[in-house]
Amino acid sequence: MTGFFRDRTTLTCDGVPIGSLARSAGTPLYVYSAAAIREAYRALDTAFASYPHTIHYALKANSTLAIVRLLQGLGSHADANSGGEIEVALRAGFTPEHIVFTGVGKTHDELVRAVGLGLKAINVESPGELDRIARIAADRGTRARVALRVNPDIDSQTHPYIATGLRESKFGVPIELAAGLFREMASRPSLHLAGIHLHLGSQIVTLDPLRRAAEALVGLARELCDAGIRLEYLDLGGGLGISYDEQPVPSAEDYAASVLPAVRGSGLAVVLEPGRRVVGAAGALVASVVDTKQFPGSRRFVVLDAGMSELIRPALYGAFHRIVPVEPCPGPLEPCDIVGPVCESSDVFGRDRLMPPLEPGDVVALLDAGAYGSAMASNYLRRPLPAEVLVDNGGWQYARRRQTMAEMLGPEEETSL
Ligand SMILES: Cc1ncc(COP(=O)(O)O)c(C=O)c1O
Numbered sequence: 185m186t187g188f189f190r191d192r193t194t195l196t197c198d199g200v201p202i203g204s205l206a207r208s209a210g211t212p213l214y215v216y217s218a219a220a221i222r223e224a225y226r227a228l229d230t231a232f233a234s235y236p237h238t239i240h241y242a243l244k245a246n247s248t249l250a251i252v253r254l255l256q257g258l259g260s261h262a263d264a265n266s267g268g269e270i271e272v273a274l275r276a277g278f279t280p281e282h283i284v285f286t287g288v289g290k291t292h293d294e295l296v297r298a299v300g301l302g303l304k305a306i307n308v309e310s311p312g313e314l315d316r317i318a319r320i321a322a323d324r325g326t327r328a329r330v331a332l333r334v335n336p337d338i339d340s341q342t343h344p345y346i347a348t349g350l351r352e353s354k355f356g357v358p359i360e361l362a363a364g365l366f367r368e369m370a371s372r373p374s375l376h377l378a379g380i381h382l383h384l385g386s387q388i389v390t391l392d393p394l395r396r397a398a399e400a401l402v403g404l405a406r407e408l409c410d411a412g413i414r415l416e417y418l419d420l421g422g423g424l425g426i427s428y429d430e431q432p433v434p435s436a437e438d439y440a441a442s443v444l445p446a447v448r449g450s451g452l453a454v455v456l457e458p459g460r461r462v463v464g465a466a467g468a469l470v471a472s473v474v475d476t477k478q479f480p481g482s483r484r485f486v487v488l489d490a491g492m493s494e495l496i497r498p499a500l501y502g503a504f505h506r507i508v509p510v511e512p513c514p515g516p517l518e519p520c521d522i523v524g525p526v527c528e529s530s531d532v533f534g535r536d537r538l539m540p541p542l543e544p545g546d547v548v549a550l551l552d553a554g555a556y557g558s559a560m561a562s563n564y565l566r567r568p569l570p571a572e573v574l575v576d577n578g579g580w581q582y583a584r585r586r587q588t589m590a591e592m593l594g595p596e597e598e599t600s601l
Contacts, residue, residue, distance in 0.1 A: 187220035188468055188551055193512045197575045200439035200472055202510045206435045209571045211472040213251020214558045218254055218576035220466035224577035225258050230408040231436035235444055236248040236453040240284050242422045243460025244267040245555040250574050250583035252276040263457040281422055288354055295320055305331040307381040321374035329420055331379035334359040337401040338393050342385045343501045363407050370413050380404055383421025389433045391442040398443040402450045419455035426464040428504050428552050439590040467554020469495050473546045486542050492531045493564040495557050499530040513540035526565055563592055
């Protein structure tokens with residue numbers, strides 16, 4: 185068994201008691217299971233084993249260096265969504281030809297760096313960006329490898345804030361315009377057309393949209409092939425969801441079985457960019473109760489030392505995370521609102537959660553927080569970035585020490601105005 189489970193009564197990460205991690209490293213604290221990350225990565229890799237494929241872990245889900253290094257060591261390649269993530273990927277040991285670079289609004293400097301490095305591909309978002317890349321590459325006397333991000337106008341049936349494949353979203357080029365743009369690209373000597381890219385959205389738990397998106401990409405690749413444009417691969421993006429509420433979600437095999445039949449006919453290799461599926465269930469945010477309150481006729485509040493500054497998903501998209509006490513708390517379950525300390529009414533982790541009588545000092549874990557948790561943490565209210573620990577082989581080490589006030593204030597100038 186890997187990840188977060190109870191050893192008799194105590195919540196553990198791979199058998200290491202969370203309570204002892206909280207005592208050693210303090211709270212709020214991100215705890216990750218290296219074994220669960222390995223397992224999730226291998227499940228995807230194995231599911232696609234019958235077909236030429238490359239997994240490019242999407243750093244945006246969690247770009248803590250130790251996690252990125254772990255994935256590099258497993259043979260993953262990388263998907264970076266910013267210049268910063270490219271640098272983290274390089275630092276973690278990825279070589280440029282194993283990195284794809286995605287993102288709306290890449291800056292001139294980011295493009296110069298990406299072209300200079302010779303990445304596996306820059307996933308191009310617009311005709312204007314294509315033009316900028318072509319000029320940067322021409323000025324440097326080189327050829328930039330590019331993949332065109334297409335927008336297939338498919339509803340991924342996920343939260344609107346993380347749906348990216350609909351016409352009204354800002355991502356990619358409408359798929360019906362892609363062939364024309366490809367023909368134009370083919371005549372630019374400073375561009376090498378490596379593939380077509382698509383990313384439908386995140387936390388997708390209905391396979392049909394992912395299957396239709398794969399079919400749409402294959403259809404486009406055929407059209408291009410008929411026009412004499414040979415590509416190297418199809419990039420299906422990421423998006424496969426995890427279960428936050430213990431309801432079943434498609435397995436890695438289900439996912440492969442739904443997209444591979446279409447892709448096989450293309451003869452092109454497949455690139456996948458999973459993020460959440462690899463790290464989501466492998467992390468928990470551990471927090472201490474700092475206060476409780478209940479007035480006559482009002483709800484009971486349990487206030488934690490972690491809030492939206494550490495884990496913004498509930499405040500941002502109303503996302504659900506299971507919240508469990510780390511140690512047993514004897515007493516009847518009662519409904520309560522579990523909230524953070526931040527001065528925003530949206531700083532709520534869960535409403536009407538049935539919890540035992542938690543008291544200040546008790547420790548709880550917010551499960552399935554490995555993806556889009558620490559990566560989206562902020563210094564709002566001058567709260568230091570939380571510590572993060574990686575559990576492996578019965579031991580643990582810091583992936584990131586808690587930020588100090590000096591580190592937070594480091595870049596700030598003592599102005600004389
Ligand atoms: C271009 C791209 N690729 C991959 C991902 C990873 O998605 P997920 O974490 O849902 O697998 C994202 C995130 O939304 C993305 O924007």
